[in-house]
Amino acid sequence: MSILKSQHANGGEYKRIAVEMKGIVKRFPGIVANDNIDLTVYEGEVHGLLGENGAGKTTLMNILYGQLKLDSGEIYLWGERVSSWSPKKALQRGIVMVAQHFRLIPRLTVLENIMLGVIGSGKRISRHQLSVKVKEIEERYGLKVNLDNYVWQLTAGEKQRVELIRALVMDARLIILDEPTTVLTPIESKTLFKILRKLAGEKKTIIFITHKLWEALEACDRITVLRKGRKVGTLDRESASQEVLTHMMFGQAIEDIALYRNSHRKSCESDKAVLSVRDLWVKSDKGYWAVRGVGFEVYRCEVLGIVGIAGNGQEELVEAIVGLRKKERGVIVKDGLDITNLSVRELILRGISYVPEDRLERGVARGLSVAENLALKSYWKPPFARKHLVNWEQIHRHAEVLVGRFQIKAPGVKAPVETLSGGNIQRLILARELTVGPQLLVAHNPTFGLDLKSTIEFHKEILALVERGGSVILVTEELEEALALSNRIAVMFDGMMLGPFKRDEVNRELIGYLMTTGRLPERKKVKLAVPDRSRES
Numbered sequence: 001m002s003i004l005k006s007q008h009a010n011g012g013e014y015k016r017i018a019v020e021m022k023g024i025v026k027r028f029p030g031i032v033a034n035d036n037i038d039l040t041v042y043e044g045e046v047h048g049l050l051g052e053n054g055a056g057k058t059t060l061m062n063i064l065y066g067q068l069k070l071d072s073g074e075i076y077l078w079g080e081r082v083s084s085w086s087p088k089k090a091l092q093r094g095i096v097m098v099a100q101h102f103r104l105i106p107r108l109t110v111l112e113n114i115m116l117g118v119i120g121s122g123k124r125i126s127r128h129q130l131s132v133k134v135k136e137i138e139e140r141y142g143l144k145v146n147l148d149n150y151v152w153q154l155t156a157g158e159k160q161r162v163e164l165i166r167a168l169v170m171d172a173r174l175i176i177l178d179e180p181t182t183v184l185t186p187i188e189s190k191t192l193f194k195i196l197r198k199l200a201g202e203k204k205t206i207i208f209i210t211h212k213l214w215e216a217l218e219a220c221d222r223i224t225v226l227r228k229g230r231k232v233g234t235l236d237r238e239s240a241s242q243e244v245l246t247h248m249m250f251g252q253a254i255e256d257i258a259l260y261r262n263s264h265r266k267s268c269e270s271d272k273a274v275l276s277v278r279d280l281w282v283k284s285d286k287g288y289w290a291v292r293g294v295g296f297e298v299y300r301c302e303v304l305g306i307v308g309i310a311g312n313g314q315e316e317l318v319e320a321i322v323g324l325r326k327k328e329r330g331v332i333v334k335d336g337l338d339i340t341n342l343s344v345r346e347l348i349l350r351g352i353s354y355v356p357e358d359r360l361e362r363g364v365a366r367g368l369s370v371a372e373n374l375a376l377k378s379y380w381k382p383p384f385a386r387k388h389l390v391n392w393e394q395i396h397r398h399a400e401v402l403v404g405r406f407q408i409k410a411p412g413v414k415a416p417v418e419t420l421s422g423g424n425i426q427r428l429i430l431a432r433e434l435t436v437g438p439q440l441l442v443a444h445n446p447t448f449g450l451d452l453k454s455t456i457e458f459h460k461e462i463l464a465l466v467e468r469g470g471s472v473i474l475v476t477e478e479l480e481e482a483l484a485l486s487n488r489i490a491v492m493f494d495g496m497m498l499g500p501f502k503r504d505e506v507n508r509e510l511i512g513y514l515m516t517t518g519r520l521p522e523r524k525k526v527k528l529a530v531p532d533r534s535r536e537s
């Protein structure tokens with residue numbers, strides 16, 4: 001029986017403490033990731049863990065979850081001291097962590113994955129009992145999934161839903177979510193927040209990791225801010241504001257990004273098409289038409305923004321352009337040359353760079369070091385290779401320079417890339433893709449998961465690329481980002497493209513309307529490029 005710890009909280013209510021972490025210290029080679037951190041989380045609250053990338057959030061929660069051993073400090077759960085801790089024991093005590101990079105097994109079905117989780121927590125349940133239980137959870141929280149789908153077929157948002165359902169099937173009392181909205185659209189995020197609220201109302205405890213201020217303000221009862229491995233403080237929702245939290249996170253004011261961007265946005269050269277895409281048709285993994293007759297051009301010195309709610313064909317469109325997905329019909333021309341059926345490597349040689357959405361799977365080679373990953377797209381060329389001999393010294397020197405310039409926090413350039421935090425992996429990919437001298441950069445949700453400072457840095461790099469005469473296709477779910485950077489904006493809806501429209505002809509409301517309805521409001525007289533649907537099979 002656990003000791004009941006209570007504390008006088010708001011409104012004279014007694015609240016039970018679910019988690020207490022005291023003086024947590026965790027060192028990695030060359031860095032103190034958690035420097036004497038205290039954390040108290042009440043039962044039945046949504047507790048935000050806020051801080052920029054590399055602040056130590058994931059590390060602290062990996063310790064709570066038993067994934068990492070602490071160097072010193074104490075952990076109490078519902079009043080009871082925890083010792084010789086492991087993920088398995090954590091599971092048995094009802095703690096589940098929905099990690100940033102999902103832990104599901106792609107070649108198993110949703111049901112099988114959930115089953116595995118339950119078995120892992122030491123419980124026994126039949127297939128039938130399990131599907132009944134999942135049905136209940138689906139209905140109660142509005143979390144819909146198809147149990148028979150394979151996990152590899154799911155979008156990132158769907159995988160997260162599966163992880164959440166799995167946690168609930170296992171009767172989790174404490175659910176830790178690590179940057180859960182990174183893979184969600186704004187609407188899905190709102191739905192998630194509602195679900196978290198409901199769970200908290202049922203005495204479940206939620207720890208919500210984020211680097212986004214407004215999310216913490218919107219979703220949490222209390223917010224703990226970490227900065228550079230240290231705890232800055234914990235605030236009630238009522239006493240937190242954007243200004244206070246910004247100051248806690250960064251310790252200083254931040255320049256006005258919008259101003260910076262607007263003053264740097266140049267007009268593109270609309271007579272020079274770098275890329276033309278004509279009547280492109282592409283299928284999804286599940287075999288349906290994901291891209292249906294899309295056509296557009298990208299000009300020199302232009303950022304073309306493509307926005308849309310996830311799942312409207314953006315991903316397949318991007319993959320087709322960069323050579324990762326088969327084109328069923330259509331033509332892609334770059335600088336007058338038909339590149340429709342060129343390989344990825346040939347496209348790289350023709351100056352096309354790619355920043356993928358799925359960083360760990362597609363953006364880096366997991367088994368390789370930071371330096372190797374930074375040279376991945378150019379290791380076969382001078383100065384990195386001469387006569388088939390790779391010059392390692394040169395590769396390492398090149399990596400040192402990029403790590404400094406792009407502020408990639410890594411234990412060293414020889415460290416495995418997997419030891420980096422998600423944000424730092426993204427900075428590494430951006431560093432590599434921007435420094436191969438691209439003529440056309442195709443970026444898919446490039447700043448998701450990045451903190452504000454890195455986002456600003458990346459935006460500056462994009463604008464610098466465009467100023468040098470390059471072009472960018474920016475596919476993003478961050479409407480603000482598209483509006484701030486793009487010369488023209490197009491909307492993907494149901495596999496078709498609306499636009500592109502000149503930036504000055506649209507505003508946030510109009511684009512939002514297009515994203516959710518797929519058509520223009522009656523009164524608007526903007527000419528749309530409507531694809532031919534009659535050829536659909």
Ligand SMILES: Nc1ncnc2c1ncn2[C@@H]1O[C@H](COP(=O)(O)OP(=O)(O)O)[C@@H](O)[C@H]1O
Nearest residue numbers: 028033053054055056057058059409419420421
């Ligand atoms: N396994 C590891 N080995 C070495 N360094 C690590 C490891 N995990 C995290 N770090 C480092 O510890 C710091 C904190 O990382 P992390 O907890 O992932 O931050 P956050 O989740 O707040 O972005 C970072 O500088 C990161 O590079």
Ligand SMILES: [Mg+2]
Nearest residue numbers: 057058421422
């Ligand atoms: Mg993290």
